[in-house]
Structures are given as C-alpha cells and as structure tokens.
Amino acid sequence: MxxxxxxxxxxxxxxxxxxxxxxxxxxxxxxxxxxxxSTVRNLLLAADTISTLNAMKLLGAEMQGFGKPINVPxxxxxxxxxxxxxxxxxxxxxxxxxxxxxxxxxTMRLLTGLLAGNPFRTVLTGDESLSKRPMxxxxxxxxxxxxxxxxxxxxxxxxxxxxxxPLKAIEYDxxxxxxxxxxxxxxxxxxxxxxxxxxxxxxxxxxxxxxxxAMGARxxxxxxxxxxxxxxxxxxxxxxxxxxxxxxxxxxxxxALITENSEAHINNVCLNPTRxxxxxxLAAMGARIEVESRRExxxxxxxxxxxxxxxxxxxxxxxxxxxxxxxxxxPILAIACACAEGRSVIRGASELRVKESDRxxxxxxxxxxxxxxxxxxxxGLAITxxxxxxxxxxxxxxHRIAMSFAIAALAARGxxxxxxxxxxxxxxPAFFDTLTGLRFNG
Ligand code: S3P
Numbered sequence: 224m225x226x227x228x229x230x231x232x233x234x235x236x237x238x239x240x241x242x243x244x245x246x247x248x249x250x251x252x253x254x255x256x257x258x259x260x261s262t263v264r265n266l267l268l269a270a271d272t273i274s275t276l277n278a279m280k281l282l283g284a285e286m287q288g289f290g291k292p293i294n295v296p297x298x299x300x301x302x303x304x305x306x307x308x309x310x311x312x313x314x315x316x317x318x319x320x321x322x323x324x325x326x327x328x329x330t331m332r333l334l335t336g337l338l339a340g341n342p343f344r345t346v347l348t349g350d351e352s353l354s355k356r357p358m359x360x361x362x363x364x365x366x367x368x369x370x371x372x373x374x375x376x377x378x379x380x381x382x383x384x385x386x387x388x389p390l391k392a393i394e395y396d397x398x399x400x401x402x403x404x405x406x407x408x409x410x411x412x413x414x415x416x417x418x419x420x421x422x423x424x425x426x427x428x429x430x431x432x433x434x435x436x437a438m439g440a441r442x443x444x445x446x447x448x449x450x451x452x453x454x455x456x457x458x459x460x461x462x463x464x465x466x467x468x469x470x471x472x473x474x475x476x477x478x479a480l481i482t483e484n485s486e487a488h489i490n491n492v493c494l495n496p497t498r499x500x501x502x503x504x505l506a507a508m509g510a511r512i513e514v515e516s517r518r519e520x521x522x523x524x525x526x527x528x529x530x531x532x533x534x535x536x537x538x539x540x541x542x543x544x545x546x547x548x549x550x551x552x553x554p555i556l557a558i559a560c561a562c563a564e565g566r567s568v569i570r571g572a573s574e575l576r577v578k579e580s581d582r583x584x585x586x587x588x589x590x591x592x593x594x595x596x597x598x599x600x601x602x603g604l605a606i607t608x609x610x611x612x613x614x615x616x617x618x619x620x621x622h623r624i625a626m627s628f629a630i631a632a633l634a635a636r637g638x639x640x641x642x643x644x645x646x647x648x649x650x651x652p653a654f655f656d657t658l659t660g661l662r663f664n665g
Contacts, residue, residue: 226625226644226655228632230613232662233532234485240472240657242267242465243493244650245402246430246523248275248329250463252337253434255284257309259460264304266465268295270649274325276305278334281318282345283310295652312413312457317343321382324349326579326649328356329403331381335361336407339370340414341387348382352579352620358383361407364395368411368419392417392453399574400425400547402497405449412451413440413458423447427547428497433522437461463521466493470551470623471651473501475661476530477555478630480510481562485532487661494524500548501556508536508563538565538608546571551578554627557586560606561595562634573602579649580619589616589628593635613637622649629658 247267252275254261266272273295280286288302295301310316315338324331324347331347335358338345348354359379362372371386392415397404400423409431412419425447432444439459441452472489479485494514505512511533514526536559546569549556553572560567575582587599590606592614598605613635618625625644632639647654 224643224645226629226641228629228639228641230632230635230637230639232633232664233482234475234479234487234633234661235663236661237488237490238475238657238661239490240467240475240492241269241651241653243468244269244271244470245329245428246463246465246493247272248327248333249406249430249434250465251275251279251305251307252333253438253458254307254460255279255282255309256312256315256337256458257438257460258311258457259309261307261309261460262304262462263307264290264464266303266305267468267650268293268301268303269652270298270325271327271329273298273301274323274327274330278322278324278330281320281322283314283316284308297648309460312455315341318345321346321348324353326350326353328353328579331358331383332361332403332407333410335372335383335385336365336410338385338387339365339368339372339411340390343387345385345387346382347385354381356380357577360399360401360404364393364404364408365411367393367395368415370411390415392419394420396422397424400427401574402427402429402431406431409435409442409449409451412453413455415453417453419451419453421449425544425547426497428495430495437522466520466523466525467491468650469493469498472528473552473555474626474630474654475657476505476512476528477559478633479530479532480505480536481559481630481634482532487530489528489530491525492528494526496524497548500545501552503545504539504541504549504556505559508539508559509534510536536563538563538567540567541569543571550574551623554582554586554623555630557590557604557606558627558631561590561593561608561611561631563608566605566607568603568605570600570603578621580621580624582621582624585617585619585621585624586627589624592616593631611635613639615640616642618643618646620646622646622651626651626654629655633662
C-alpha cells in the first residue's frame with residue numbers, strides 16, 4: 224500500500240496512543256509462565272504482540288479476552304483485556320508446530336531465552352526482515368549456560384531450533400546494551416542453577432527487571448548489573464494495566480514540534496526513564512514539552528504530555544549515552560533534526576543497522592529524497608536542517624520508518640508518498656486514522 228500525505232499540515236488535539244509494546248510482550252509472556260490467572264488490561268493489539276499471544280497459546284497458555292472487542296485489520300477480532308491462565312514455570316508444552324514470530328525481534332529473542340530451559344524442542348521462524356536479524360547475540364551467551372540452540376541460516380539467522388534442557392548460571396558482560404538480549408538471559412536465569420549475573424555497558428529498558436521481581440523472582444538490579452537467582456520458585460500471577468507507548472507518542476510529539484501552530488496533548492504515556500531519552504534531546508533542541516499529572520500505573524511512571532510547536536528547533540549533538548534510552552525514537556529524532564537550524568549529529572547508534580530495517584540507510588535515503596543534506600556514518604548520521612520537499616519514500620517495510628516520514632510529510636510542501644505504509648500495523652495499526660483526525664491545514 225502507498226500512503227499519500229499532503230504537506231503543510233498541522234496537528235491539533237487530544238490523543239491516546241496504543242499501549243506499550245515492550246510491556247505488552249512481557250505481560251503476555253510472563254503471565255503464561257506464572258501460576259494462576261493474570262489479568263492484562265489494555266494489551267497492545269498490533270502485529271508484533273499478536274505474534275507473542277499466538278506463540279504463548281501454542282505453548283499452552285489459555286487466553287480469555289474481555290471488555291471492548293477490537294478488530295485488528297488483517298488479524299481478526301481481539302479484546303482490549305485478557306485473562307491469561309499461566310502454565311507455571313515448568314508447565315509449558317511442546318508447541319506441536321513451528322512458532323512464527325512474524326516481524327517481532329522481541330518475541331523471538333525473549334522466547335529463545337525462555338525456551339532454552341524448557342525440556343522440549345521448538346522451532347522459531349520469522350518474516351523476511353526478522354530472518355535477517357542477528358541471533359548470535361542471544362545464542363552465544365545462552366550456549367555458555369548450556370543451551371542447545373541452532374541458528375539454521377549461516378549459523379546466525381533464523382529459523383532457530385531450540386532443544387531445551389538443564390542450564391547453568393553464568394556471569395556475562397554484554398557487548399551491546401540490548402533489552403532483548405538482557406531479558407532472554409534473565410528468563411534463562413530463572414531455570415538455571417545458581418546466580419546468573421548480567422552486566423550491561425549502558426542501561427536499556429528495564430521492564431523485565433521491574434515485572435519479574437513483582438511476581439516473586441529473586442532478581443536484583445543495580446549499577447547496570449542484574450543478578451537472577453535460579454532455579455526460581457513458581458511465579459505469582461499478576462494484574463497489570465499497560466500504559467501508552469512513548470515510542471508511539473514520539474511521532475505526534477515531533478509532528479507537533481515541526482509544524483507551526485500545532486498543539487497536541489497525549490494522554491497516558493509510559494515515562495519510564497529508560498525510554499524517554501528523546502525528551503532530553505528535544506529539550507536541548509529548544510522544544511517546549513510539558514509533562515502533566517505524573518502518576519504510577521502498574522509500577523511504571525506515567526503522565527500526559529503537552530506539546531506546542533512554535534519555536535524553530537536548534538541542531539543537537541546527541542550524547543551517545545542517551546542512545547540506548549531512545550533507540551526506537553532515533554528515526555523520528557532524525558526528522559526533528561531535518562527541521563532544525565544547523566547540523567545535528569547522531570553517533571554511537573550502529574544498532575540501528577540491525578533493527579526491522581537498516582534504519583541508518585533508510586533514514587539517509589528518505590531524507591535525501593526530501594532534499595535534506597545527510598552524511599551517513601557506520602554508527603549514525605549527520606543531518607543539516609533545511610526545507611523539506613515532498614517525495615516518494617521507501618518504508619523498507621519498517622513501521623518506524625513509515626511513521627517517521629508520514630510526520631515529515633506534514634512539514635513539506637506537496638504530496639509525499641510512502642510505499643509499504645501498511646507496515647505501521649506492526650506497532651500502531653490506527654496510526655494513519657489518528658494522523659487524519661489530528662491534522663488541520665490552518
Ligand atoms: C525492545 C528492545 C529494543 C527495541 C525493541 C523492543 C524490547 O531492542 O529496539 O523495539 O522490548 O526489549 P534491543 O534490545 O535489541 O535494543
């Protein structure tokens with residue numbers, strides 16, 4: 224599908240964004256290994272999290288939807304809330320067929336860690352993009368724990384064959400900050416004998432470290448070091464309400480900032496500090512963003528974000544330490560940089576090359592097409608702000624690239640076309656409807 228977005232648009236209104244993707248994956252997965260019934264309210268209903276729901280059903284969890292029925296285009300009818308009957312830590316069963324993780328790296332990597340300690344064979348597959356994403360980063364440390372995992376393509380890429388069995392605890396220094404790798408090792412650590420110690424070079428999102436101890440896991444996290452004591456006793460079922468996803472809010476946040484006279488109020492956004500590096504960077508660029516009604520929801524900090532687009536943004540040299548705290552927001556930050564005065568530099572972000580697409584290449588090529596001067600580095604981009612012009616943009620099948628350029632289109636003159644725009648369904652199926660509802664051309 225090709226989306227056509229008229230330029231010279233502004234955004235005005237109040238919106239709620241979809242529920243947090245990372246928390247939703249974890250809620251569905253962890254409830255499935257808990258003992259008893261958990262309640263997950265406001266689960267994200269998008270392609271990625273549906274992959275996790277289907278995987279956990281195949282592994283034996285029972286899920287009962289309740290509340291508002293929601294039709295997810297291409298996937299059928301789901302419900303806003305789920306009651307999940309967990310199998311207990313040792314009750315998952317062999318799935319009987321391959322598990323398709325779709326486009327979801329989180330599903331595949333976290334499941335690899337979880338299944339490494341479960342005594343049956345599983346094969347995990349994925350779509351074309353996931354089949355090119357590096358899996359050695361989870362296989363290597365899990366193998367040190369004694370796991371038997373084979374990446375069937377070039378010994379690095381999916382499908383993955385996992386033959387679950389006994390695991391031993393290890394101490395592991397992670398070469399890159401990655402919440403997916405960290406979470407895979409934590410899940411394996413629940414099944415291992417002894418203390419698994421994981422050291423991260425920089426903090427990354429910490430939802431796993433918050434959720435598992437609340438279920439009774441013996442897990443400590445301090446100074447970028449996580450210790451899990453295994454083998455874990457049964458984990459308690461839980462009730463969780465998933466807040467809105469900051470990564471989805473980021474598109475409309477930047478959309479309001481780069482278009483004159485815009486004003487948006489985004490309700491109920493998760494503001495976990497391991498996710499909100501973008502707020503720090505946008506503030507340094509001169510953005511006026513206010514957070515109101517700060518509160519806690521299911522152990523996560525939440526607030527409402529108010530943003531006004533008035534001043535011209537200034538270029539920024541992004542502090543590399545902030546990169547893991549805004550890893551999924553770098554594409555939309557690149558759009559903010561394209562609209563700022565001066566040359567912005569984003570470095571230390573080579574992880575972007577191995578996301579749902581090569582996001583450095585995808586951003587450089589889209590911004591070039593829109594008339595922006597971009598220098599591409601192995602680990603980032605330098606972007607000189609200027610006038611955006613409408614163009615035909617390749618999304619590379621990557622949801623965050625498609626949404627970033629749909630926002631950029633608002634600041635351009637003319638009609639921008641985004642090829643493969645249906646990929647927004649990975650994390651934000653209603654993205655284009657929300658965009659249409661908020662835009663005005665005044
Ligand atoms: C995620 C972690 C990040 C992020 C992804 C979701 C998670 O990946 O890019 O969208 O839920 O743990 P890495 O951990 O590989 O950086």
